[in-house]
Every structure is written in structure tokens, then in C-alpha cells.
Amino acid sequence: MKREVINIIKIGGKTIDHEEKLDRFLNSFSRVPGQKILIHGGGILANQIGEKMGVVTKFHEGRRITNAETLELVTMVYGGLINKKIVAKLQSQNVNAIGLSGADANLLTAEKRVVKTIDYGFAGDIQKVNNDLLQNLLSQNLTPVICPITHDGKGQLLNTNGDTIAMTIACALQSQFEVNLWLCFDKKGVLLDIKDEESIIPQLNPSTYAELLSKSLIHEGMKPKLENAFRALESGVSKIRIGSADDIDLAIANEKTGTLICA
Ligand SMILES: Nc1ncnc2c1ncn2[C@@H]1O[C@H](COP(=O)(O)OP(=O)(O)O)[C@@H](O)[C@H]1O
Numbered sequence: 001m002k003r004e005v006i007n008i009i010k011i012g013g014k015t016i017d018h019e020e021k022l023d024r025f026l027n028s029f030s031r032v033p034g035q036k037i038l039i040h041g042g043g044i045l046a047n048q049i050g051e052k053m054g055v056v057t058k059f060h061e062g063r064r065i066t067n068a069e070t071l072e073l074v075t076m077v078y079g080g081l082i083n084k085k086i087v088a089k090l091q092s093q094n095v096n097a098i099g100l101s102g103a104d105a106n107l108l109t110a111e112k113r114v115v116k117t118i119d120y121g122f123a124g125d126i127q128k129v130n131n132d133l134l135q136n137l138l139s140q141n142l143t144p145v146i147c148p149i150t151h152d153g154k155g156q157l158l159n160t161n162g163d164t165i166a167m168t169i170a171c172a173l174q175s176q177f178e179v180n181l182w183l184c185f186d187k188k189g190v191l192l193d194i195k196d197e198e199s200i201i202p203q204l205n206p207s208t209y210a211e212l213l214s215k216s217l218i219h220e221g222m223k224p225k226l227e228n229a230f231r232a233l234e235s236g237v238s239k240i241r242i243g244s245a246d247d248i249d250l251a252i253a254n255e256k257t258g259t260l261i262c263a
């Protein structure tokens with residue numbers, strides 16, 4: 001039986017931070033046909049508001065080290081300001097969006113990350129996705145808009161990378177849907193030379209990815225993005241692309257755009 005297509009799209013901080021870019025993207029998103037889910041980050045705005053509040057956070061390999069104060073900041077910024085702003089903008093485009101964190105209706109249960117080498121603080125690794133909830137919302141024509149805050153089921157909120165949330169939801173839904181996962185960011189794709197915006201790599205497979213890593217051509221936020229993209233591929237997600245939020249129209253129209261992640 002042919003499975004229904006679902007588009008799972010993630011946008012990052014540099015789109016959210018730019019009002020015009022965000023509006024342009026949401027306009028395109030509102031035209032994406034069929035079932036869809038939007039996952040957003042917001043790292044840049046969290047940094048900016050944090051600076052005003054005197055909360056400065058550190059990163060390790062593209063992931064935020066989240067102490068108690070930072071957790072309060074990101075909960076307010078991701079779960080409050082950004083999530084509600086996006087939902088309101090989508091409502092104005094006649095998309096019946098519903099804003100959620102991982103704690104809402106137990107959408108995403110996570111465990112505090114424990115690694116020997118570094119203390120990430122209140123960073124969460126996702127354990128479980130509430131598939132039934134997502135299916136339920138989608139069947140009522142609601143469009144989930146998910147922020148990068150999860151919970152441990154014992155009252156503790158956790159901060160989880162937005163790309164990781166998109167990947168995990170894509171993997172969880174791929175047994176029921178034909179999943180298209182789009183990780184959108186500020187460049188037109190994964191670049192061979194970060195200084196050359198046109199040096200887009202059209203396709204990446206595990207061996208070309210390993211080569212880029214060995215040549216140190218993947219830095220900062222691109223690391224978790226690609227780690228997540230390849231994990232989705234291993235789990236059988238059918239189509240994964242990394243590209244610009246400006247090109248989502250092209251991507252949905254099946255035009256070749258950005259970087260395709262393939263086996
Ligand atoms: N090879 C690469 N190709 C493209 N971008 C890269 C590459 N290596 C590092 N980057 C950086 O990764 C950034 C994307 O990560 P990030 O800022 O975390 O995105 P987002 O917030 O949208 O998830 C790009 O803006 C770029 O500065």
C-alpha cells in the first residue's frame with residue numbers, strides 16, 4: 001500500500017532572526033501540500049536575549065552547554081517567543097498551526113545527556129516520540145510547530161538540538177509515512193568551501209561525508225546537522241535534503257536543490 005507523504009521541515013536561528021526571511025519561509029511553508037510538521041531552532045535569538053540578560057552560554061561541537069539559567073532562557077525564547085510568533089504567523093496564512101514543546105501532551109521524552117568528557121548541563125537526548133499524538137493532530141488537519149525543548153517525564157525540562165528533534169521525529173514517523181526531511185539553514189547546501197557560497201555539494205553519502213570530516217571541512221552547527229541527517233538515512237527516511245530556507249518552494253516542487261543525503 002502506498003504510504004502518505006509527510007514533509008518534516010526544520011528551520012534554524014538565522015532564518016528566525018530575520019523577520020523578512022522568516023515571513024518568506026512561512027509563506028512558502030503554508031503552500032506545502034498535505035501533511036507537514038515544522039520544527040524550529042532559535043539559537044541566535046537565545047544568544048541575543050541572553051546577552052541582554054547577562055546570560056552568556058558556551059557551545060561544544062555545535063551544541064549548547066545548558067546550565068540552569070540558560071535552560072530558563074531557552075525555555076522562554078524557544079517555547080514562548082519564537083514558537084508562539086511562528087504559530088500566529090501561520091494562523092494568518094490559514095495554516096491551523098499548534099505550538100508544542102516536547103513536554104506538551106508528552107510529545108518528546110528525553111534523558112539528561114551524560115558524557116564523560118563534557119558536562120552539557122540540561123541537554124536532553126530523546127528517548128521516545130509520542131507518535132499517536134502526532135498522528136492524531138495531523139488527522140485533525142492541525143500542523144504541529146515544535147520547539148527544541150523536551151522533558152524527562154519527572155518534571156525536568158531539557159534543551160535538545162532542533163536538528164536532532166527533526167531527525168528523531170522523521171525516524172519515528174517513517175514506518176507510517178513516506179517521510180521527506182528538510183533541514184533548512186542559511187546556506188544553499190553543505191559547502192565544500194565555507195567561504196564560497198556557490199561550492200554546494202549536490203550529494204553526500206557516508207564515505208564522502210567521512211572524507212569531509214577528515215579534511216576538517218565540517219564545523220560548528222553543520223556537525224550535528226549532518227550527524228542527524230545520516231542517522232535519519234540509516235533509519236530508512238526516504239528523502240533527506242539540507243539547504244536554504246529560501247529554496248523550500250523548489251525543494252517541494254521536486255527540483256534539485258541543496259545537498260541530498262544518500263546511501
Ligand atoms: N561545510 C559547511 N557547509 C555549510 N555550512 C557550514 C559548513 N561547515 C560549517 N558550517 C556552518 O554551519 C552553519 C549552520 O549551522 P547552524 O548555524 O547551527 O544552523 P541552524 O541554526 O540553521 O541549525 C552555517 O551557517 C555555517 O556557518
Ligand SMILES: CC(=O)N[C@@H](CCC(=O)OP(=O)(O)O)C(=O)O
Nearest residue numbers: 012013041042043063064161162
Ligand atoms: C542542545 C542544543 O544545542 N540546543 C539548541 C536548540 C536550538 C537550536 O537547535 O537552534 P538552531 O537550530 O537555531 O541552531 C540550542 O540551544 O542552541
